[in-house]
Every structure is written in C-alpha cells, then in structure tokens.
Amino acid sequence: MSGVSGNGVTKNTSRSSKIPNNDKNGRLLEKIDDDVLLVNQIRDKLKYNKRKDSSEIRQEKSSTDGDVPIDVAKGIETGNSEEDRDSVESEDEDEEQAWKEQSEYYKNIDTKTFRQYELACDRVKQFYEEQHECQTVAYNIQARINFKTKSRARMTIWEGLEKLNKLLDESDPDTELSQIDHALQTAEAIKRDKKPRWFQLVGLIHDLGKLLYFFDSKGQWDVVGDTFPVGCKFSKRIIFPDSFKKNPDFLNRLYSNKYGIYSKNCGLDNVMLSWGHDEYMYHVAKNNSTLPKEALAMIRYHSFYPWHHENAYKYLMDDHDKEMLEAVQSFNAYDLYSKIDKQYDVDELKPYYLELIDEYFPTKVIDF
Ligand SMILES: [Fe+2]
C-alpha cells in the first residue's frame, strides 16, 4: 500500500511508487489507461441501455436542456458560437457551428467491440484505490510547485510524441496500439470530420502529458485515470467512490464540505483537479501555444468524467465553464472511439502534423 506522509506527499512503498521507466511498466500504464477508457465506455453503454428501455432519452433532451449526462455514443447537443475575442474565431459561420457537431462515424458504435471489461476490472479497481487514496490537496499543491519550479525537458512537440511512444516501442508486438497511434487516430478522426485545425492538434497532443511518466510521477495514479477536484467533498459520481475513505482529506473538516476551499460557481479555473497528464499538458500548452481556450479546456478536462459525463460539480461551474463543457464533450467521442479506426502510417502523416504544430507552437522548442 502507498502511504501518505504528514504533508500529503506519498512515499515510495511496496505497491508501485517508483518512477517507471521500462517496457513492462509502460505496458501496464497503457493497459490501465485503456481500461479506464473501457470502464467509461461500459458505463455509458449501460446507462444508455437503461434509459433507452424506459424511453426517456428524447424527453430528457427536450426538457432538461443540458442537465442530463451526455451519452457519447449518441452524440451531443450543439450550442451557440463563441463571441469572446480569445475564443475560436472561424472563417465562416458554418464552420463555427460545425466543429461542435457530433461525428457521424461514432453514432451507432458498439462498445462491446472494445476490450473485455471483466479482464480489466481488478486492475482498474486497484489503480483507483491507490489514486483515490493518494490524490490529496497537499500532494496537488506540491505537484504544482514542482511543475513551476523546473523544466523537465526541452524539446519540440513531435519529439515529445516520439519520446512518449518509446513506452511501447520496446514492448511486445501484440499489445495495444502505441501512444502515437492513438494520437494520430484521434487527430485523423477529427480531421476526417473536417473540424478546425486547432481541434485536430488537440487530438494529436491531448495525451502528451503522459510524458510525466518519465519525469516526476510516483506511479500510475498521478499520470492517468479519471480526474476530480481535491479540496472539496468527493462526489459519489466519481468511479469507485468508496475508495476515497482512505484519502486523508476524506475526514478533513474543510475538504469534506460540499464547497470545501472553493465557493459557489467559482469557476473550474479556480478549482484544483487531481494532478495527472491532463493538468500537466494544459499548463504546457497554455504556456507555449496560441491554441484557443476551447482547445485548452479539451486538454485540461478530457479525463474529468465526473463533470463532463456524470454531471457532477455543477455548483462549481461559472458561465465560462458551460461553454467549455460543450467543447470537452465534442472532443470526448474522438478520444474514446477513434481506437476502432485503422492504424496510420506515422511517416506519411508526419509532415502534415509538423506544420500544424508549428502553426500553434511558434517557438517550436518548448519547456516540458
Ligand atoms: Fe488522456
């Protein structure tokens, strides 16, 4: 079991906590990440079937105006366009609306075609037990201090993708697709739907924060998995919610309140989400790119399933978050379901994406 010290920072103990740097651990990280996605897919499917049986879907869509958890396989509602100067400015109104529309390719997807949930269940549960125990307020503050006080590496985005890809280059050939395959599948699916170039780039780099795995991580629990706020009450809508009972913050007088250290509708920008590849890559992209705020939200919140899928923590949202939620949900289907697409030739696509990266990361070589 991992232990948490007085300042909340986990110490290396028997379960996992060394910085993983070999192909075996790399495969495990990949499997955990895939398992996490799969759990969410199964959860969506079950939820959808239940609702379909009771013929509630259409009624809910028309009557609750966005208050219902959105089913990825059935798509999302489209919304009004951004008018903020910092937001997406499309070339014409059609394009401005189109980027939010659901993909035709994933409307009727069968989640059973993905890996078997039964095989993954124990590992996923074990992973979340550790993650939910160790993601404390103190750990998160320390992780952010660590991030801001040093540069872990200086390289281009593409070099980062290649570095991340080494996780699987050395592993067995019959394992899951590599990170760069997933990045290209996601980006190509977005491109296939003629979404804006910034959106395609999000597909390419959204998981690049898993580079944390090579740097400061203490295991898998601070790199992958669903994210959630720390510093306020843990929602029952987070996966495996009972495992929070081992978290030192669970019984903390302040952190166990509904609002905790936050206030009503304070905005998610002011909320500390559990540290992992989303939060890390968000900061890297924010510091080094000209990507619009919708893109940054997609990167930052793509693993925040309790929010974008389960409708939790609405009381922390401000008006800006309502707009960003649409963007995050638009992205989610591509992240989840593009894995059924073909595997692309990296060398063939590389020139296109190098140009795309340069368009939004002007300094090219950046601090990770
Ligand atoms: Fe991710």
Ligand SMILES: [Fe+2]
């Ligand atoms: Fe992903």
